[in-house]
Amino acid sequence: MEKELVFGHQNPDTDAIGTAIAYSYLQNKLGYNTEAVALGEPNDETAYALKEFGFKAPRVIKTAANEVKAVMLVDHNEPQQSVPDRDQVKVTHVVDHHRIMNFTTSEPLYYRAEPVGCTSTIVWEMYQENGVEIPQNIAGLMLSAIISDTLLLKSPTTTDKDHAAVEALAKIAGVDYQKYGLKELKAGTNIADKSEEELIDLDAKSFSLNGSEVRIAQINVVDLPEAMERKKAFLTAMETAAKENNYALFMLLITNVLDSDSKALVVGSDSAKAKFEQAFGKNLVDAEASLPGVVSRKKQVVPPLTEAFE
Structure with missing residues (x-):
């Protein structure tokens, strides 16, 4: 065989x-x-x-x-x-x-x-x-x-x-x-020795949502405030990746594995970011939104985004 x-x-x-x-x-x-x-x-x-x-x-x-x-x-x-x-x-x-x-x-x-x-x-x-x-x-x-x-x-x-x-x-x-x-x-939560470019690609998946390419990455941490200190660098890396790969939306979910809360960082076109806000009922403030209790890309992120884009 x-x-x-x-x-x-x-x-x-x-x-x-x-x-x-x-x-x-x-x-x-x-x-x-x-x-x-x-x-x-x-x-x-x-x-x-x-x-x-x-x-x-x-x-x-x-x-x-x-x-x-x-x-x-x-x-x-x-x-x-x-x-x-x-x-x-x-x-x-x-x-x-x-x-x-x-x-x-x-x-x-x-x-x-x-x-x-x-x-x-x-x-x-x-x-x-x-x-x-x-x-x-x-x-x-x-x-x-x-x-x-x-x-x-x-x-x-x-x-x-x-x-x-x-x-x-x-x-x-x-x-x-x-x-x-x-x-x-x-x-899996040690992010200190990795660059932002590495981290946004470490656990990332692309999804085609009604003709729009959406990239969703996730990082697990035990110290969410410490991870958010790198926010500006994360956004820069995400914007570069979105431009190079024609992503309409690039979302980074930073999840605290100890309390199951997450922060979302989002870049993309204005219309795509509006879809994000529609999906989660959250306004993006300085490219950021709190998503308490959201830990699953498969069940809690992709479905509402899919519905919003459609």
Whole structure:
């Protein structure tokens, strides 16, 4: 059987990388020939999880068609978030927990999407359904992914399935998920040694909203006031990126992982910024708005922006 590559989205987070590894292992057990790869280097939080459970980071690919004829996608489906030559390979499987947008294939495929907090929760279900035992290290990586995506089960995206998965995976991994989870999340909040240009691209996704390109980046911190001291530099970097990439709107969500409050920094055209204000019922003051309780890009940011742009 010819090899297929398994990968998550660009600017990969712990779910994109961890789930690719877990899903690749499962598919190989089911008779496929796959390799988990990544579309970027792991961030600090993901690197922490990989090291904690004895994994090396997957190799990074720039294109896929030069290596394989088919791929499997996890934690994404939108073309602009995927490998740039995705249209040149066959997509045989997708496992995701996001909206489905601009996704078409010429042939039938296996597609599984569930409205849960993390893609690894779905893959956990699939291990059970197929009677495949989850190795301890992979359980730890899947646990890390769910902790990351749900902010230790505090995100509004969290479901009963996520809770059940965390309990089960923590038992297999042999860790106290509360203690480990805090360490993992804090590992990803060190922004002092990174430039503004790096930070606004570290966890950023592009969305096509009614013909407008919208870029939404997120940074997790434990000291929101300290992060906001870099506001002017963030805005300068965002304006440059928006101009270079023709983004109608560039939004940076800075989230305090300890109290689940966020600040939004926004640049773009006047009409696009008006859409932001409409979406959140907030006036931008000096390119800034407070968004208490908003922590999920997928559930609390993209849907209201989509509605406003439409």
